[in-house]
Amino acid sequence: MIRFSEEQAMLLDTAREFCQKRAPIDVVRQAIQAGQPLDATLWQTMVDLGWLGVTIPETYGGLGLDLADTVPIFEAMGRQLLATPMLASTLATQVLITNGSDEQKAQWLPKIATGQIATLALTEANGSWESDQITTQLNQSAAGAMTLTGSKAFVLDAGVADVILVSALQDDALRWCLVDASDLPDGAIQREVVIDETRRSYSLAFSDLPIRADQVLPGTSFKKIELAAMLLITAEMSGGLEGVLAVIVDYLNTRKQFDRLIGSYQAMKHPTVDILMGAEMTRSYLYHAATVWRDETDDVAVESAVRMAKCCASEQFSEAGDRGIQFHGGFGFTYECDAQLFLRRALWGQYQFGDERHQRQKLAGLLF
Amino acid sequence: MNENEISEFRSDVRAWLQDNKPAAPSFLLPETFMEVGTDQQFEFLRRWQQTVYEAGYLGMSWPEAYGGGGQPQVMQDIVNQEMAAQRVPFVPNTIGLNWAGPLILEMGTEADKQRYIKNILSAEDIWCQGFSEPDHGSDLGNAQVRAVKDGDEYVINGSKIWTSLGSYAKYMILIARTSNEGPNKYAGLSFFLAPMTADGITPTPIKKLTGEYGFCQTYFTDARIPADCMLGNEGEGWSVAMKTLMFERGAVGGQAGGLSMMDLNINDIVELARRATRNGRPAIEDPLTRDELVKLVLEAKGHVVMGSRARIPALGGTYPTAVAMSGKLRGTELKRKMTRFALSLQGANGARFISEAALDGGKWQRSYLNAFSGTIGGGTSQIQKNILGERVLGLPKS
Numbered sequence: 001m002i003r004f005s006e007e008q009a010m011l012l013d014t015a016r017e018f019c020q021k022r023a024p025i026d027v028v029r030q031a032i033q034a035g036q037p038l039d040a041t042l043w044q045t046m047v048d049l050g051w052l053g054v055t056i057p058e059t060y061g062g063l064g065l066d067l068a069d070t071v072p073i074f075e076a077m078g079r080q081l082l083a084t085p086m087l088a089s090t091l092a093t094q095v096l097i098t099n100g101s102d103e104q105k106a107q108w109l110p111k112i113a114t115g116q117i118a119t120l121a122l123t124e125a126n127g128s129w130e131s132d133q134i135t136t137q138l139n140q141s142a143a144g145a146m147t148l149t150g151s152k153a154f155v156l157d158a159g160v161a162d163v164i165l166v167s168a169l170q171d172d173a174l175r176w177c178l179v180d181a182s183d184l185p186d187g188a189i190q191r192e193v194v195i196d197e198t199r200r201s202y203s204l205a206f207s208d209l210p211i212r213a214d215q216v217l218p219g220t221s222f223k224k225i226e227l228a229a230m231l232l233i234t235a236e237m238s239g240g241l242e243g244v245l246a247v248i249v250d251y252l253n254t255r256k257q258f259d260r261l262i263g264s265y266q267a268m269k270h271p272t273v274d275i276l277m278g279a280e281m282t283r284s285y286l287y288h289a290a291t292v293w294r295d296e297t298d299d300v301a302v303e304s305a306v307r308m309a310k311c312c313a314s315e316q317f318s319e320a321g322d323r324g325i326q327f328h329g330g331f332g333f334t335y336e337c338d339a340q341l342f343l344r345r346a347l348w349g350q351y352q353f354g355d356e357r358h359q360r361q362k363l364a365g366l367l368f
Numbered sequence: 369m370n371e372n373e374i375s376e377f378r379s380d381v382r383a384w385l386q387d388n389k390p391a392a393p394s395f396l397l398p399e400t401f402m403e404v405g406t407d408q409q410f411e412f413l414r415r416w417q418q419t420v421y422e423a424g425y426l427g428m429s430w431p432e433a434y435g436g437g438g439q440p441q442v443m444q445d446i447v448n449q450e451m452a453a454q455r456v457p458f459v460p461n462t463i464g465l466n467w468a469g470p471l472i473l474e475m476g477t478e479a480d481k482q483r484y485i486k487n488i489l490s491a492e493d494i495w496c497q498g499f500s501e502p503d504h505g506s507d508l509g510n511a512q513v514r515a516v517k518d519g520d521e522y523v524i525n526g527s528k529i530w531t532s533l534g535s536y537a538k539y540m541i542l543i544a545r546t547s548n549e550g551p552n553k554y555a556g557l558s559f560f561l562a563p564m565t566a567d568g569i570t571p572t573p574i575k576k577l578t579g580e581y582g583f584c585q586t587y588f589t590d591a592r593i594p595a596d597c598m599l600g601n602e603g604e605g606w607s608v609a610m611k612t613l614m615f616e617r618g619a620v621g622g623q624a625g626g627l628s629m630m631d632l633n634i635n636d637i638v639e640l641a642r643r644a645t646r647n648g649r650p651a652i653e654d655p656l657t658r659d660e661l662v663k664l665v666l667e668a669k670g671h672v673v674m675g676s677r678a679r680i681p682a683l684g685g686t687y688p689t690a691v692a693m694s695g696k697l698r699g700t701e702l703k704r705k706m707t708r709f710a711l712s713l714q715g716a717n718g719a720r721f722i723s724e725a726a727l728d729g730g731k732w733q734r735s736y737l738n739a740f741s742g743t744i745g746g747g748t749s750q751i752q753k754n755i756l757g758e759r760v761l762g763l764p765k766s
């Protein structure tokens with residue numbers, strides 16, 4: 001069953017129009033060339049649209065809607081390869097909403113709703129992110145003073161973030177720590193080179209960083225945050241899939257060889273139909289997962305729906321990107337061809353929070 | 369209908385089906401209307417259709433004047449769902465109920481409707497389809513069976529092939545060539561509601577790959593049919609045939625409903641994976657098999673969520689017709705994959721065939737071989753991909 005709310009339908013329309021206008025492909029390319037600086041005007045417009053506060057409760061200056069209601073926005077951004085700190089900020093927001101104290105929420109949520117940037121440091125330097133594999137330590141001295149030690153990777157937008165939510169182990173329990181970016185020593189935040197050049201990705205190194213008690217979140221919900229990340233990345237991938245399909249169809253309808261449009265060859269046409277089917281299925285799984293996320297209270301149902309969607313998106317988008325290169329012939333091998341932007345975006349999404357094999361492994365346990 | 373009425377109706381239907389579901393016969397039943405191969409199977413299924421119709425559960429949305437129920441479509445949809453869920457046999461007159469019937473209701477004369485519709489519903493008259501020919505299958509537009517006008521009759525010569533239910537049918541929807549003139553191959557085609565009882569029409573059963581029977585080659589030797597059997601005008605046969613295929617592939621509504629094949633649910637495959645053994649252990653415990661099973665579950669579930677999204681126009685996207693137009697391709701390919709996978713769950717016993725020693729009497733092997741009826745009949749999967757590429761994505765013709 002899929003339900004689609006009025007709010008979602010409205011956001012979908014607005015977001016599509018906005019992203020199309022603000023992020024045509026040449027703008028995306030210019031940003032890559034410039035090293036992906038934060039576009040402050042664009043960011044402010046998104047803040048003004050209320051997008052950063054969609055899930056923030058009204059008492060803290062947001063709209064008080066469900067995370068599922070942001071899915072259309074992320075899908076629209078993915079369609080145009082627009083990468084803003086909204087993904088990081090929205091996920092960090094979920095950590096605060098589900099795990100933060102009233103004081104922590106009151107301190108940060110209104111700021112995030114008005115454009116301060118928050119991010120999430122979940123993945124360890126070795127690439128693991130699951131709750132039983134966190135190695136970053138929150139240590140406590142005999143006198144009670146706490147410090148944070150460890151290294152994190154794939155932290156989105158850390159270079160422009162005001163606050164970072166870090167997962168860490170305290171004895172054997174998992175905790176969330178709020179780290180003010182300005183408290184980090186020089187060199188603690190390093191830009192990473194990742195395959196998707198539209199991303200601002202960073203590594204973080206903490207070495208005995210002092211942590212006050214009020215920086216530790218009382219809640220320890222973890223799974224739901226991991227699933228939220230999968231849901232939003234799936235939304236971006238669903239949009240990206242639509243984007244790469246458009247690039248392929250366009251080329252198949254313009255490029256001629258042997259005096260015929262190459263789209264007339266079934267060796268091109270039939271796999272392109274497969275990509276269409278993959279895109280339709282991904283989108284269906286996405287909105288199914290969004291529905292279940294909002295309406296369902298059963299944890300297994302939510303986890304299964306999200307993992308199925310992430311699994312489908314990972315497989316289908318990376319395949320579509322791969323074929324997108326091949327179908328452009330020699331041009332597909334160039335930096336100038338847009339297919340590479342989508343393939344590299346697909347690979348980033350595929351490997352963040354579990355590719356299709358990882359998801360299937362988890363699903364086997366959930367389903368059978 | 370409001371939610372309460374719907375759920376009340378659903379439980380009535382369910383109760384009726386549970387009370388009236390026929391006991392399993394001593395012989396293996398076919399799983400689709402294309403597999404009806406013996407008189408015994410046919411009579412059993414025809415009786416079942418009569419029972420369902422008399423209870424008011426078939427043609428519920430068709431006009432009362434012609435024997436239908438005059439009710440909202442949603443009621444028939446519920447009946448169809450419950451018939452699948454309760455695992456009752458299918459109703460065999462699919463070509464009449466779901467293709468010829470809606471076609472006649474849409475473009476037939478008043479006399480046609482009075483004459484044909486009620487008997488389609490009651491299974492009194494079985495219908496078959498004469499489209500494919502030995503030399504022209506996918507290229508249906510090239511059909512060469514001749515229909516020559518002679519007074520108030522047409523004289524038919526040639527042969528049709530792969531005629532499902534041909535030996536039992538009283539009527540055939542027939543596409544034949546009335547002219548070789550015209551700007552293209554389509555222009556000379558006409559569409560008939562032909563009586564199979566006419567002299568000179570001989571359906572001859574063909575043995576299928578399973579060794580069973582199920583379809584015919586239908587020979588026409590100077591067969592005379594009344595001229596008023598024509599549906600639409602002379603030379604308009606192609607567009608009528610295309611309309612029929614839209615009903616057949618489920619791309620548009622208006623069908624009488626009822627199951628036309630046994631539902632194969634992915635849960636059946638999961639259940640089989642628990643029962644069947646590979647290397648002496650339940651197949652589901654083998655890690656590689658498990659992963660393949662998850663893939664299949666995802667594909668099956670994906671098919672369901674696609675249907676669910678298609679009902680929300682706001683989520684239509686760039687290609688709003690993609691989901692409806694691809695239903696036939698997705699559904700039939702999925703069934704082929706599921707039944708093929710079912711064999712692989714059985715280890716060495718996957719190599720058995722219809723016999724007592726085979727798991728479930730060899731039902732899975734038979735199902736797999738029969739699954740190609742879906743991926744070939746009604747336009748092959750390759751042809752479906754051409755259609756999707758050209759009509760949905762707008763790619764140039766091959």
Ligand SMILES: Cc1cc2nc3c(=O)[nH]c(=O)nc-3n(C[C@H](O)[C@H](O)[C@H](O)COP(=O)(O)OP(=O)(O)OC[C@H]3O[C@@H](n4cnc5c(N)ncnc54)[C@H](O)[C@@H]3O)c2cc1C
Pocket residue numbers: 255256257258262265267268326327328329330331333
């Ligand atoms: C790394 C690299 C190095 C190269 N080095 C050289 C070199 O040194 N010298 C040189 O001369 N060339 C070189 N080439 C060019 C190479 O040979 C061509 O790119 C290749 O032949 C394809 O031609 P195209 O790029 O024009 O693609 P197109 O022919 O336009 O093909 C586009 C797409 O259409 C498909 N297609 C085209 N026609 C058909 C058909 N009839 N049926 C089905 N599908 C079809 C293709 O498979 C492809 O997917 C190089 C290419 C690459 C990628």
Ligand SMILES: Cc1cc2nc3c(=O)[nH]c(=O)nc-3n(C[C@H](O)[C@H](O)[C@H](O)COP(=O)(O)OP(=O)(O)OC[C@H]3O[C@@H](n4cnc5c(N)ncnc54)[C@H](O)[C@@H]3O)c2cc1C
Pocket residue numbers: 266402496497498499500501502503504505506507529530531532533583740741742744745746747748749750751754766
């Ligand atoms: C079980 C069953 C029941 C049937 N029942 C009926 C019935 O009741 N009435 C009726 O009229 N017909 C019936 N058919 C016939 C069915 O519609 C045809 O078999 C089908 O349309 C394919 O035609 P063909 O058999 O001539 O194969 P062909 O058209 O010769 O195809 C052979 C192969 O070539 C491929 N091919 C052909 N053209 C193209 C193309 N342009 N591009 C790519 N690939 C192509 C096909 O996909 C196929 O794989 C039935 C078929 C089956 C299997």
